[in-house]
Amino acid sequence: MMSGIHAKWLNKVKWDEHGLVPVIAQEAKSNDVLMFAWMNRDALARTVELGEAVYWSRSRKKLWHKGEESGHIQKVIEIRLDCDEDVVLLKVEQVDSIACHTGRHSCFFQKFEGNAADGEWQVVDPVLKDPESVYK
Amino acid sequence: MMSGIHAKWLNKVKWDEHGLVPVIAQEAKSNDVLMFAWMNRDALARTVELGEAVYWSRSRKKLWHKGEESGHIQKVIEIRLDCDEDVVLLKVEQVDSIACHTGRHSCFFQKFEGNAADGEWQVVDPVLKDPESVYK
Numbered sequence: 001m002m003s004g005i006h007a008k009w010l011n012k013v014k015w016d017e018h019g020l021v022p023v024i025a026q027e028a029k030s031n032d033v034l035m036f037a038w039m040n041r042d043a044l045a046r047t048v049e050l051g052e053a054v055y056w057s058r059s060r061k062k063l064w065h066k067g068e069e070s071g072h073i074q075k076v077i078e079i080r081l082d083c084d085e086d087v088v089l090l091k092v093e094q095v096d097s098i099a100c101h102t103g104r105h106s107c108f109f110q111k112f113e114g115n116a117a118d119g120e121w122q123v124v125d126p127v128l129k130d131p132e133s134v135y136k
Numbered sequence: 137m138m139s140g141i142h143a144k145w146l147n148k149v150k151w152d153e154h155g156l157v158p159v160i161a162q163e164a165k166s167n168d169v170l171m172f173a174w175m176n177r178d179a180l181a182r183t184v185e186l187g188e189a190v191y192w193s194r195s196r197k198k199l200w201h202k203g204e205e206s207g208h209i210q211k212v213i214e215i216r217l218d219c220d221e222d223v224v225l226l227k228v229e230q231v232d233s234i235a236c237h238t239g240r241h242s243c244f245f246q247k248f249e250g251n252a253a254d255g256e257w258q259v260v261d262p263v264l265k266d267p268e269s270v271y272k
Contacts, residue, residue, distance in 0.1 A: 085246075108225040112184070
């Protein structure tokens with residue numbers, strides 16, 4: 001099952017001092033940026049094997065198959081690596097179109113308003129599904 | 137000029153142990169993800185003041201006004217913060233539509249092809265401008 005973990009293509013990724021790489025998840029059909037997370041070598045291998053996003057949870061220190069609790073799985077459409085080979089871009093099909101644990105489409109729902117001296121972050125995107133009903 | 141650096145809205149951002157926050161730059165008109173970089177408090181304040189992306193260069197350990205050498209400035213259209221308040225999304229107008237130092241539109245020009253056991257990263261996007269002519 002974990003046959004991919006020693007694969008050569010994983011060596012091209014420049015893992016940081018914690019063995020991690022930043023990952024941007026983007027919705028393939030809309031190009032919306034959904035969320036940002038981290039992967040270790042194991043997580044990226046699993047992501048390719050499963051065809052679904054598997055991240056490394058830095059807080060829980062374990063693999064996190066996105067949607068395992070909420071059902072909001074991310075089906076992988078395409079995987080990209082940047083010019084420095086230290087950032088991954090995942091183009092996904094987002095189940096229910098909800099990526100955020102708050103029940104919103106995207107995690108980036110706070111928008112800066114104002115100027116440098118006097119600004120604020122305003123919530124501008126709606127909750128699509130009550131998180132209470134998502135995480136039982 | 138640096139009046140914004142003590143502003144309250146900057147306190148909402150959860151800076152990491154190095155005082156940095158990951159930043160995703162996305163082209164506003166196409167929604168394409170252009171690049172990934174880091175900002176410190178100073179860089180984010182300057183970005184808002186200037187209306188142009190100013191990052192923190194971790195390698196050069198100094199502020200980096202994107203495009204200062206290449207001319208490939210990023211005009212800021214919108215700034216978003218994620219649910220955990222530790223990642224910034226910058227929606228920009230990319231001058232010349234070239235964000236990457238390789239002369240490509242996006243830094244994410246390498247696409248994964250294959251499977252977990254036997255995959256490779258293939259360059260799939262064209263060079264729009266010879267980097268030799270960009271960096272004199």
